[in-house]
Amino acid sequence: MPTTIENVVIVGTGCAGLTAAIYTARANLNPLVLEGSLPGGQLTTTSEVENFPGFPHGVDGFQLTQNMREQSTRFGTRFEQGLVTSVDFKSHPLQLILADRVILAKSVIIATGASPRMTGIPGEKELYGGKGVTTCATCDGAFYRKMEVAVLGGGDSAAEEALFLTRFASKVYLVHRRDSLRASKIMSDRAVAHEKIQMVWDSIPVEVLGVKEGSVSGLKVKNVKTGAESVLPVKGVFVAIGHTPNTGPFTPAIDVDEGGYIKSVAGSQVQTNIPGVYVAGDCSDHVYRQAITAAGLGCQAAIEAERWLSEHGA
Ligand code: NAP
Numbered sequence: 001m002p003t004t005i006e007n008v009v010i011v012g013t014g015c016a017g018l019t020a021a022i023y024t025a026r027a028n029l030n031p032l033v034l035e036g037s038l039p040g041g042q043l044t045t046t047s048e049v050e051n052f053p054g055f056p057h058g059v060d061g062f063q064l065t066q067n068m069r070e071q072s073t074r075f076g077t078r079f080e081q082g083l084v085t086s087v088d089f090k091s092h093p094l095q096l097i098l099a100d101r102v103i104l105a106k107s108v109i110i111a112t113g114a115s116p117r118m119t120g121i122p123g124e125k126e127l128y129g130g131k132g133v134t135t136c137a138t139c140d141g142a143f144y145r146k147m148e149v150a151v152l153g154g155g156d157s158a159a160e161e162a163l164f165l166t167r168f169a170s171k172v173y174l175v176h177r178r179d180s181l182r183a184s185k186i187m188s189d190r191a192v193a194h195e196k197i198q199m200v201w202d203s204i205p206v207e208v209l210g211v212k213e214g215s216v217s218g219l220k221v222k223n224v225k226t227g228a229e230s231v232l233p234v235k236g237v238f239v240a241i242g243h244t245p246n247t248g249p250f251t252p253a254i255d256v257d258e259g260g261y262i263k264s265v266a267g268s269q270v271q272t273n274i275p276g277v278y279v280a281g282d283c284s285d286h287v288y289r290q291a292i293t294a295a296g297l298g299c300q301a302a303i304e305a306e307r308w309l310s311e312h313g314a
Contacts, residue, residue, distance in 0.1 A: 002104055005093045006032050008305050009105040011084055012246075014041020015291045016281025017111035018068035019298030020305075024109075025075035027306045032103070033072070034082045034096070036246075040065035041113050042282070043291055052291050061138070064291070089253040089274045106312070107276040107305040110250055110262060111298060114243035114282040114289075119152060123208030123216075124239070132216025133208055133237045137161040140236070144169050149236035150219045152205055154178060158240040159187035165238065166196040173232050175200040175221055200232070208237055245283045254279075261286050270301040276308050 007029045010017045017033060024031040043049065043061040050058040073079075082103075088095040093104040116135035118124055127133040134140040137151075141164055149169045151162040154176035160183075162174045174191060179201045181188040191197055203221045206229060210217035218231045245260045255263045255273040262284040265271045270278045278301035281294035 001102060004104065006030075006103060006105040007309055008032070008107045008109060008302075009034060009096060009103055010109045010111060011096070012036065012041065012111035012113055012281070012283075013039050013065070013069070013079070014111060014113045014281055014294060015043055015065065015068065016113070016294040016298035016301070017041070017109070018065060018072055019295040020109045020111060020280055020302040021072035021077040021298075022068065022075065023299055023302030024305060025072050025077040027302070028076075029306065029309065031072075031077050032105075033077055033079045034084065034098075034103075035079055036083050036112065038113075040069070042243075049291060061291075068295075084249045086249050087253050089277060092276065094274075094276060107278070107308055109298070109301045109305055110247075110254070110272070110277065110279045110283060111281045111294075111301070112246040112250075112283045114245045116239065117242045117244050118239055119205055119241060121205050121207055123211050124237070126211045127208050127214075127216050127237075131214060132210065132235060133239065135239050137164045137238050140238075141165050141168050144236045146170050147235040148173070148233055149238060150175055150200075150205075150232050150234045151238045151240055153240035153242070154181045154183065155240070155242065156183045156187050157242075159183040159191040161238050161240045162191050162197050163187075163194060166194055169196065169236070172197045173200050173219075173234065174198070175203050175205055175219070175232075177204050177224060178202065205237075243282065243289075245286070247283050259286060268304070270297055270304055276305075276312070278304050 008024050008031045010020050010033045013035045048058040049061050082098045084096050086097045096103040145168045148171045150173040152175050162172045165172045202225045206222045207220040222229045262279040280297035280301040
């Protein structure tokens with residue numbers, strides 16, 4: 001068991017975690033940030049961020065998180081690689097259990113974000129990662145130059161991925177299970193009007209083809225109104241159907257809702273059911289899920305942690 005007890009451990013390096021780091025570091029709390037499998041969080045998989053205040057011409061998502069990281073280290077934030085596998089929050093100090101060590105903390109800010117959801121159709125898993133099925137147009141779009149690709153989903157992510165892919169692909173099929181997009185009006189209008197994007201309305205994906213060949217050779221889809229099946233001749237399938245919160249290691253210690261999102265107690269957006277443990281960002285917010293709202297929650301969590309520590313002895 002370690003003898004060091006950290007003032008505040010922040011789990012996660014997305015907008016929420018890094019903002020919490022900036023605030024707790026500036027409060028001289030010497031925060032430790034645990035960095036998981038996607039440093040920088042979901043924003044690093046976004047291309048241009050056009051709605052983060054302060055950037056009139058937009059900012060690259062990766063660059064934005066890099067800037068936040070630099071800003072937090074300037075005030076003394078420490079970063080360590082490590083995945084929390086479980087926790088013991090029954091008593092203080094709080095315990096974060098990692099594969100190779102235990103970290104003790106007076107306060108914890110959970111900012112673990114959410115992970116892309118998959119459809120579960122045949123071929124998706126087999127062809128995921130370098131074989132044509134992906135969840136990140138920014139990362140993989142350039143591999144599909146002059147090829148036809150499909151994007152699955154009807155939210156802002158799907159519209160954004162489809163629009164981004166038009167830079168490379170010869171044609172983008174946007175496959176959505178209903179006859180209108182859930183995405184914001186501006187993104188929907190842009191996607192529907194784009195000459196390279198073909199909407200495939202009222203359709204669900206049935207199978208990703210190409211498992212035998214080891215790379216995507218098509219996507220079988222089914223029209224839910226007519227029952228008709230057809231094959232889209234695509235080489236890439238971009239899954240953009242929403243996210244699952246990364247909260248498994250914190251349950252059952254921390255209360256979550258039916259979707260797995262961490263619940264905050266009445267009257268607070270960031271206080272969990274455990275005193276000294278706070279939450280920020282997409283692992284608790286399934287409504288707004290914006291970089292700026294995650295940053296705002298990270299700020300709130302940091303200020304609450306600071307208050308907790310000053311009352312309970314930092
Ligand atoms: P989302 O809004 O939850 O949309 C998920 C989409 O996937 C929905 O259209 C849903 O269909 C569809 N879907 C879900 N499960 C499916 C399945 N098994 N098979 C086929 N389709 C399925 O998720 P999101 O697009 O990732 O957006 C999440 C949040 O982030 C939203 O609040 C969004 O506004 C925000 N966001 C903002 C920006 C931006 O402002 N630049 C960019 C990306 C995301 P139904 O519509 O029928 O439910």
